Amino acid sequence: MGGSWSVAALFWLAVTASSMTAYAAGSPPEPIAELAPFVVTDGIIAEPLQGRIGDAVRGRAIVANRQLGLCLLCHSAPIPEERFQGNLSGNLAGIGSRASAGQLRMRLVDARQLNPSTIMPSYYRVNKLTRVTPAQQGRTIFSAQQIEDVVAYLLTLRDDRGALASDAIRRIRSPATENK
Numbered sequence: 001m002g003g004s005w006s007v008a009a010l011f012w013l014a015v016t017a018s019s020m021t022a023y024a025a026g027s028p029p030e031p032i033a034e035l036a037p038f039v040v041t042d043g044i045i046a047e048p049l050q051g052r053i054g055d056a057v058r059g060r061a062i063v064a065n066r067q068l069g070l071c072l073l074c075h076s077a078p079i080p081e082e083r084f085q086g087n088l089s090g091n092l093a094g095i096g097s098r099a100s101a102g103q104l105r106m107r108l109v110d111a112r113q114l115n116p117s118t119i120m121p122s123y124y125r126v127n128k129l130t131r132v133t134p135a136q137q138g139r140t141i142f143s144a145q146q147i148e149d150v151v152a153y154l155l156t157l158r159d160d161r162g163a164l165a166s167d168a169i170r171r172i173r174s175p176a177t178e179n180k
């Protein structure tokens with residue numbers, strides 16, 4: 001059972017990773033006209049998008065949602081009711097102790113600005129891709145409000161061992177230690 005799920009998940013990933021911007025699910029993303037301007041300074045977006053106030057409870061629901069953001073396809077998070085969480089990247093537990101709101105907002109808005117080759121989708125970016133379906137054309141995956149909700153939720157994931165976990169993740173990811 002576990003094995004067949006993994007195959008399904010991998011297939012799902014292959015499909016979604018190549019067409020992440022092409023699906024629209026959950027609440028409708030906003031059209032380009034509403035794309036809030038934001039300022040990136042030193043790799044962070046300090047100001048909330050459109051000055052919106054995030055709601056951590058809604059943010060948790062977004063992270064747990066299997067259609068909307070697919071966070072749990074790649075990440076694990078302290079959301080015990082969701083089984084089969086991802087291990088393609090770090091566990092989000094304790095992230096609120098390791099990252100600031102501005103860093104988290106940047107990561108969600110456009111992770112590619114932090115790592116051009118990341119597989120993590122840019123959730124608040126209008127992709128100039130030809131593969132995007134007409135319905136998704138000019139649309140972001142998340143709305144500004146959804147970005148702020150997820151940021152608010154991630155900030156609640158505080159963990160005293162956060163620094164330790166972050167070190168461990170960095171060690172795992174660091175190319176320099178790949179052959180270790």
Ligand code: HEC
Pocket residue numbers: 017063069070071072073074075088089090092095098099104107111114115117118119120121123150154166169
């Ligand atoms: C397709 C896989 C994928 C999906 C989906 C995904 N991520 Fe990521 N995420 C990654 C990877 C891989 C990294 C590691 C950093 C990099 O690639 O640049 C990462 C990094 C992060 C980080 C930084 C972690 C740290 O320890 O510094 C956060 C926070 C994060 N993701 C949150 C999210 C949230 C919230 C969602 C859903 C809205 C999400 N991710 C969806 C793959 C994904």
